[in-house]
Amino acid sequence: MMFDVLIIGLGCAGYTAAIYSARYKLNTFIVGVEDGGLGLTAAEVGNWPGIIDITGPDLMENFKKHALSFENVRHKIARVTKIEKIDGGFRLLFDDGETVEGKTVIFAMGSNKRHLGIPGEKEFSGKGxxxxxxxxxxxxxxxxxxxxxxxxxxxxxxxxxxxxxxxxxxxxxxxxxxxxxxxxxxxxxxxxxxxxxxxxxxxxxxxxxxxxxxxxxxxxxxxxxxxxxxxxEVGSDPATMIPKQIGCEVDAKGFLKVDAAQRTSVAGVFGAWDLTNASNYFAQFVTAAGEGSVAANSAFSYLNTAGAGKGYMAGG
Ligand SMILES: Cc1cc2nc3c(=O)[nH]c(=O)nc-3n(C[C@H](O)[C@H](O)[C@H](O)COP(=O)(O)OP(=O)(O)OC[C@H]3O[C@@H](n4cnc5c(N)ncnc54)[C@H](O)[C@@H]3O)c2cc1C
CATH class of the missing domain: 3.50.50.60 (FAD/NAD(P)-binding domain)
Known part of the structure; x- marks a missing residue:
């Protein structure tokens, strides 16, 4: 089966993209290594509009329930190890050996924690x-x-x-x-x-x-x-290894380059926070959700209108 949208990332950005994509009636596939993403580490979230106080894990559980309430959303826990361009779309390869194909891709893989690189750090990782x-x-x-x-x-x-x-x-x-x-x-x-x-x-x-x-x-x-x-806790780097495999451009800081429509330099491929250069690099739940919604809207337009065939580099 060829999905309309493949979303990589089970965090705030990915789940928001899935909710919008599902409501656009697109056949949606969402995958990630960990359900909830970085949101799981937020002990208290006091700036998610409309909820005065909630924990990160509870907020992310709500996202998951909402996204998976749609019949046209398929969910999988796995690591994407490779992406390739195929006729009419893209193929993802997972660490369990399975593959999936789709017409468009939304990258929402967040970021990887930075290490200090000092003696003893690696040796005592997990031992303090x-x-x-x-x-x-x-x-x-x-x-x-x-x-x-x-x-x-x-x-x-x-x-x-x-x-x-x-x-x-x-x-x-x-x-x-x-x-x-x-x-x-x-x-x-x-x-x-x-x-x-x-x-x-x-x-x-x-x-x-x-x-x-x-x-x-x-x-x-x-x-x-x-x-x-x-x-x-010295910051993190955008997880752009997979997007680079199909030639998506990154900026000088290493973030995935997207335009105002969340389009990457590759046609049919979109990005949503924490890994993009959008939202003034302001890494928050609301910016992740905002970018996820725009990415899904752009995937919908790409599949249905003259936008097809154009990444931002083509000025489409
Ligand atoms: C301690 C802490 C507290 C915070 N508190 C707040 C707060 O109070 N308010 C606020 O607005 N923001 C807060 N933030 C920021 C907020 O958590 C992030 O901006 C937001 O969660 C980013 O969401 P995301 O969807 O972009 O990425 P993530 O949540 O990081 O999700 C990335 C997803 O991609 C998956 N993934 C990565 N690589 C692969 C791969 N190769 N294959 C498959 N899947 C992959 C991961 O498994 C994960 O599911 C906090 C952050 C931290 C660390």
């Missing part, structure tokens, strides 16, 4: 080093941990970790935070958060598991912090 403070802080009840970074994930992660850990060191290479002021205020209000600013990790220390971290500059007279857990 993790990349999601809000997901894993729970396991460090009554213990000392370090959160690394200065953006939303790091500062929210430190605030959440501080609810269970004995002490949280928030290590940031600058003196100011990029994070939302709401979360900066929350973290500053916690007495058990210690700010280690204008400093960086040079090594993760341990034996069979993490016992501490080494700092570039001494803090309170020592160049090591004794901790049981290290949460590395």
């Amino acid at each position: 080093v993790t990349y999601c403070a809000t997901c894993d802080a729970f396991f460090y009840k009554g213990r000392d941990v370090a959160v690394i970074g200065g953006g939303d994930s790091a500062v929210e992660g430190a605030a959440i970790a501080a609810q269970v850990a004995k002490k949280v060191y928030l290590v940031h290479r600058r003196n100011e935070f990029r994070a939302e002021p709401y979360w900066v205020d929350r973290v500053k209000a916690r007495e058990n958060v210690v700010f280690v600013l204008e400093n960086q990790l040079t090594e993760v220390l341990g034996t069979t598991k993490v016992t501490g971290v080494k700092l570039a500059k001494p803090f309170e007279g020592s160049d090591t912090l004794t901790v049981d857990g290290v949460f590395i």
